[in-house]
Amino acid sequence: MRLLSDPKYVALTEATWSIFDDYQHQVASSHWRPSYHISPVAGLLNDPNGFCFFNNEYHLFYQWYPFGIAHGMKHWAHVKSDDLVNWSSPTLAMTPDTDYDARGVYSGAAYCLKQKNGDQECLLYFTGNLKYENDIRDATQCVATLSKDGVVTKSVQNPLIPTVPAGYSGHVRDPKVFAVGNEYRMLLGAQTEQEKGCVLVYRSDDAMAWELMGELDVRFTNDDDTIGGYMWECPDFFELDGCDVLVFSPQGITPKGDHFHNEFNVVYCLGRADWRTLTFDVEVMQELDRGFDFYAPQTMDNHPTGERILSAWAGCGDPDYPSDREGWSNCLTFPRALTIQDNQLCQRPVDAIQALYAEHQQGEGMGSGIKVLAAGIPNRYRFTLTLDGVKCLTTLSLLATENESLDLIIDADEKRITLDRSNMSSRFAKQWGEQRRASYPVGETLEIDVLIDGSIAEIFIDGGRLAFTARVFPHSPHSKIELNSTSEIHYHFDAYEISPSVNTSPITSEALVPQELHTELTKES
Ligand code: FRU
Numbered sequence: 001m002r003l004l005s006d007p008k009y010v011a012l013t014e015a016t017w018s019i020f021d022d023y024q025h026q027v028a029s030s031h032w033r034p035s036y037h038i039s040p041v042a043g044l045l046n047d048p049n050g051f052c053f054f055n056n057e058y059h060l061f062y063q064w065y066p067f068g069i070a071h072g073m074k075h076w077a078h079v080k081s082d083d084l085v086n087w088s089s090p091t092l093a094m095t096p097d098t099d100y101d102a103r104g105v106y107s108g109a110a111y112c113l114k115q116k117n118g119d120q121e122c123l124l125y126f127t128g129n130l131k132y133e134n135d136i137r138d139a140t141q142c143v144a145t146l147s148k149d150g151v152v153t154k155s156v157q158n159p160l161i162p163t164v165p166a167g168y169s170g171h172v173r174d175p176k177v178f179a180v181g182n183e184y185r186m187l188l189g190a191q192t193e194q195e196k197g198c199v200l201v202y203r204s205d206d207a208m209a210w211e212l213m214g215e216l217d218v219r220f221t222n223d224d225d226t227i228g229g230y231m232w233e234c235p236d237f238f239e240l241d242g243c244d245v246l247v248f249s250p251q252g253i254t255p256k257g258d259h260f261h262n263e264f265n266v267v268y269c270l271g272r273a274d275w276r277t278l279t280f281d282v283e284v285m286q287e288l289d290r291g292f293d294f295y296a297p298q299t300m301d302n303h304p305t306g307e308r309i310l311s312a313w314a315g316c317g318d319p320d321y322p323s324d325r326e327g328w329s330n331c332l333t334f335p336r337a338l339t340i341q342d343n344q345l346c347q348r349p350v351d352a353i354q355a356l357y358a359e360h361q362q363g364e365g366m367g368s369g370i371k372v373l374a375a376g377i378p379n380r381y382r383f384t385l386t387l388d389g390v391k392c393l394t395t396l397s398l399l400a401t402e403n404e405s406l407d408l409i410i411d412a413d414e415k416r417i418t419l420d421r422s423n424m425s426s427r428f429a430k431q432w433g434e435q436r437r438a439s440y441p442v443g444e445t446l447e448i449d450v451l452i453d454g455s456i457a458e459i460f461i462d463g464g465r466l467a468f469t470a471r472v473f474p475h476s477p478h479s480k481i482e483l484n485s486t487s488e489i490h491y492h493f494d495a496y497e498i499s500p501s502v503n504t505s506p507i508t509s510e511a512l513v514p515q516e517l518h519t520e521l522t523k524e525s
Contacts, residue, residue: 001132003102008065008072009131011095013517017509020066023327024506030326031477032455035380035500036356037314038062038079038087039331041507044069047174047234047296048311048332049076050093052110053303054122055148058084060311061093061124062332063107069329071318074104076126078152079502084309084335085352089503092513093144093152094126100140100159101128107234110146111177111184112302113207120302122146123207125186127173128159137170138163141188143208151514157208165200165212167193172200174234176298177207180275186210187235189248197232197250201278217279218246218269227267227285229253234296237273240308241340244273246280247288249296258416258437259287263317264295268345284343290438291419291459291468292316292429294333308338309350314456314469319429322473323455333469334451334458346464349451353382357496364492367485374481374495379474381497383450383481388490390446397482398452399424399474405482406457406472412442417461419468426473438466453498 003009012020023042033039043066050061058081065072078093094105108126115121128140140159144152164172171191177184186202199216220226229250236247246269255261270284288297289312297312315321315330323329336347361374374383379399387394390412397405404425409418421427422434440461449460459468483491 001136004131004133004135006072008067008070009103010067011073011097012066012075012092013095013097013513015067021506023067026326027328028504028506030323030328032323032326032473033328033504034331034454034456034502035504036085036498036502037331037334037453037456038502040064040066040077040328041090041503042327043067044071044329045077045332046071046074046313046315046330047107048298048313049107049126050110050124050146051298051309051311052112052122052301054110054112054120054146057082058300059110059122059146060087060332068327069321069324074106074129076105076124076152078150080150083352083355084350085356086501087503089507089511091150091511092517094154095517096129097517098128098154098158100130100142100162101126103131104129106139107174107296109174109176109236109298110301111207123177124152125175125177127175129173130170139170139172141173141175141186141210155208160208161202161210168200169193169195171231176236178237185275187216187237189231189233189235190215191231195230197227197229197252199232199235199246199248201275214278218282219279220282220285227253233264234298236298238299238308240338243270243340244280245270245340245345246273247297247299258439261433261436262292262294263319263432266295266297266312270340270343270345286345288345289347289467289469290436291470292421292432292436293456293471294469297333299338310336310338310347312469314458314471319432321471322426322428331456333456334453336464336467339464341463341465344465347467348449348460348464349382349458353498356498356501357382358499359497361495362493364490366488366490368488370482370484371491372480372482373491373493376478376480377495378478378497379452379454380500381452381495383452383493383495385448385450385483385491385493387446387448388444389488390442390444391489392486394483394485394489396448397484398450398457398479399472400480400482401474401476404475406470408448408459408468410442410446415439415442417442417466419459419470421470421472424472425475428473436468436470438468440466
């Protein structure tokens with residue numbers, strides 16, 4: 001079988017630097033580029049990968065296609081941080097340069113293995129994607145190590161799992177590894193030959209040699225809750241606040257009421273896992289984020305205090321984002337700290353964001369009708385609002401100018417919160433709907449926490465009981481924040497401008513590509 005050839009299957013190390021460099025310069029002038037969320041210097045970013053704390057630093061990798069906005073040849077890019085908010089310039093961590101990953105170094109997660117002498121080894125599991133002519137796929141499961149000086153090396157033992165098991169299609173990927181007693185488990189997102197999505201479980205004694213145990217039986221108490229879907233991607237598992245938590249990204253599920261209206265969606269299940277019998281008894285199943293653009297999340301391995309921090313692709317599918325014409329697509333969410341409260345997974349921006357606070361405005365008042373809370377602020381801020389006396393309809397308009405706004409509509413009578421991006425002038429992905437609604441027990445008081453950054457909005461309600469992630473492409477780099485209430489309401493707000501904390505300028509080939517991968521690329525630059 002011959003590998004599928006297509007112009008989008010080109011690795012950065014085989015290409016002409018100037019093509020990439022042109023993209024970078026085009027992207028750098030975009031006012032939509034986030035300045036404290038991680039986005040690609042050019043090309044397309046998708047899933048977060050290998051998120052971990054290792055050697056006293058946070059490491060985050062992401063899926064990256066450097067040459068445009070296609071889901072082409074995927075590389076792993078690498079950024080690191082001391083505090084989860086200030087990030088280094090990206091470097092190229094893995095390029096698809098072997099027989100077992102020749103059509104993409106696909107997603108995976110990190111596992112920091114404690115060695116007998118107490119040292120840690122950082123293992124980066126990933127999927128080698130293979131795509132042949134006639135659209136036939138195969139997948140291998142592989143590992144690389146991250147050294148203390150930041151070098152990523154693919155293991156000579158790869159592929160650890162050389163092909164997909166019988167009964168499954170070529171869509172088996174996205175390894176997540178964790179310990180169970182003295183053994184290890186690897187979860188893989190998978191599709192059966194009958195095109196049913198599922199999670200496969202492998203076991204190992206040394207985290208290197210793996211044997212298939214079988215499919216995870218995700219047992220819902222209520223049959224109506226069954227998820228379905230033709231493929232489950234990016235499984236994650238962790239324990240939090242006494243619960244077992246399973247997260248995955250199913251594709252092909254049907255919308256249900258206000259839920260699952262995105263092209264692809266993300267669910268979490270709280271319950272009990274048994275890694276011997278391969279069962280997960282679900283007590284609660286929910287959509288993880290109620291916005292438009294949120295997919296393939298993963299949580300950090302080895303956090304020093306045991307906190308659970310999540311990163312996700314603030315995007316989904318292929319919706320023709322307005323930034324596509326500038327040669328870049330997507331960003332990651334801001335890192336979110338997870339907790340469980342009242343049987344719900346809650347998410348809020350990590351507290352370290354406070355280190356980035358710059359200009360601060362504060363205000364409070366009482367009344368009904370329209371109030372401009374802040375005006376002319378750069379689209380790079382955190383805004384927290386406490387409302388008291390919430391009745392009838394209250395709308396918070398973000399990114400507002402004469403011509404557009406992103407509206408959060410709080411309906412106290414219907415007990416519903418809606419995010420509406422149909423009043424933005426750049427409209428896209430309309431086929432999936434321009435509003436996202438969530439039933440919510442709106443009480444007299446409500447807390448709203450908003451992050452705005454270039455072209456992303458993340459909104460958290462009441463300590464993150466509800467989260468909405470949305471890409472939005474405002475016309476102007478400055479905007480107003482307005483509150484409009486049909487009844488008398490008391491409000492208190494804080495608006496903090498956020499200092500830029502990620503690289504947004506073009507980088508040199510020497511800085512991006514490690515010496516050992518500098519072959520054709522440097523010849524041509
Ligand atoms: C999820 C996903 C993963 C895959 C990766 C490829 O967005 O499709 O399943 O490993 O993206 O970029």
